[in-house]
Amino acid sequence: MRVSLPIARLRAAPLDLASLAALIAISAIALFTFKDYGIAWDDYGQARYGEMLLAYYTSGFTDRSAFAFYNLRYYGGGFDLVAAIFDKVTPFDLFETRRLLGAIVGIAGLVVVWRTARRLGGPVAGFAALVLLAVTPLWYGHMFINSKDTPFAVAMIFLLYTLVRAFEEYPRPRFKIIALFGLALGLVVGTRIIGAIALAFACIAVLVLLAIEARALGPKPAALRMATFSVSLALGLPLAYVVMGLIWPWAVLSPLNPLLALEYYSHFWEKPWKELYEGARILIPDMPRSYVPQLCFLKLPEIFVALAVTGTAGAMVASARRGLEPWRRTSLALLVSAAALPISVAVITRPVLYNGIRHFVFVIPPFAVLGGLAAAFLYERLRDYARPAALAAVGAAAALIAITVVDLVRIHPYQYALFNHFTGGIRGAQNRYMLDYWGLGLKEVSESLMVRLEEMWVEPHRNRKWKVAVCGPSHIVGFELGPAFEATNDPKGADFAITLGTYYCAKLDRPILAVAEREGVVFARAYDLRGRPIASTYIPPDDEKPAEPGPATFGKVF
Helix, strand or coil: CCCCCHHHHHHHCHHHHHHHHHHHHHHHHHHHHHHHCCCCCCHHHHHHHHHHHHHHHHCCCCCCHHHHCCCHHHCCCHHHHHHHHHHCCCCCCHHHHHHHHHHHHHHHHHHHHHHHHHHHHCHHHHHHHHHHHHCCHHHHHHHHHCCCHHHHHHHHHHHHHHHHHHHHCCCCCCHHHHHHHHHHHHHHHHHCHHHHHHHHHHHHHHHHHHHHHHHHHCHHHHHHHHHHHHHHHHCCHHHHHHHHHHHCHHHHCCCCHHHHHHHHCCCCCCCCCEEEECCEEEEHHHCCCCHHHHHHHHHCCHHHHHHHHHHHHHHHHHCCCCCCCHHHHHHHHHHHHHHHHHHHHHHHHCCCCCCCCHHHHHHHHHHHHHHHHHHHHHHHHHHHHCHHHHHHHHHHHHHHHHHHHHHHHHHCCCHHHCCCCCCCHHHHHCCCECCCCCCCHHHHHHHHHHHHHHHCCCCCCCCCCEEEEEECCHHHHHHHHCCCEEEECCCCCCCEEEEECCCCECCCCCCEEEEEEECCEEEEEEEECCCCCCCCCECCCHHHCCCCCCCCCCCCCC
């Protein structure tokens, strides 16, 4: 008798139960810690964009201020829109709400990775892929703070999952799968127009499938089956367009708007600045070809790197094996393309690169799936060879995972800044690469400064606010310190200074009142400037001073 009930399936596959337990545990940790994360550099602008999009809908499409707000009309605003709606019903302030929603989106990505790997490789692969992604600092840290790249990454792996399901039912996928495909495609393109790169992933996979069937059935029958499949998926395009329009309404105001967005992002639109790479300050258009692959190697956990590389190589070999089902071979080609092609394109074309590899977070989930498949393959081969060898391998993997978990706990809530042990962790990376490029340390040091002032019984001025000179986004410090403080990038007449621990902020020769520090690495400092004026909080030259984001006067934040 076929086992169909979910509970019966779990009893039949204990690792599925372990996967669910892991998801529940991660969700509980996120629920108890999401308030710990600071406001990212872009958060104010993105949150304002979300409120403007909500105003567009609630005004009956008459308030179009969102489409004139900086360059954000070229981005989809699904996350920001949902956060603005969510903010109306939560007991948290807007940025805490955004942290919580980010955690929900990130955990949804974990679920999709689990289900994708399980469908292709069974319960062991699913569990391994889930754990690999969950303990990856680049994923875990960004899911709380990154309203741009993490939602895009989740939408992309969801699209890949729907294509895997469609290939499994080739050439006539069910309507449910077609609808899921349309939903996922709309989310991908509606979140970022660069999501059109998924077409390249799909084309590579389709060519693999077409070649397989042409060899087995002949060119004409294979072409007819492919045409049937293509027409079936095309039925999901109207839904994709509707979803894209809901989360990116500017895109549907004119048929050419998506193309205008693509053209806009085909060239860099800001004045280039320098960032730290391999210990040197390099203009971001001049980053070497090694930038993305090297930072992937250094920022991903060691076990993730090993299994992802093994899984990618194994998937390439398996996709050429005639004994494997065509849909599996095609799905493996799809995943390899989704993981490796964007990195290859970056190496070849050398686009403007900055902020570490946050723009490439979307390649991490398919790599996690490939790593999970590699883990399952290795485990099964070792188990067939000698059960003690398999158990020893599991123990070694668990130890490596545990080391990464300890790192995540020790650096909390700055997980996104973590480097692996090839680099020497954050201590080894601090003078070589960008760590806290989004300024999360400002929250902790601002809170510590207020505690320190209370301990010192320092009374604010009666006729004016305390003035705080900031190296970094001053609006974040202003929000964290509250209405009794004026945060600014102008140091003239400042009572205190707060600076990020990054390379472009000066280390001031003034009394230190508070420090945000992990493992000997300073993320931010607060200084006492009363009676001790300074010329600047930045290290010259001035052209390395990061641009200050725009206004932030919205929502129930205040």
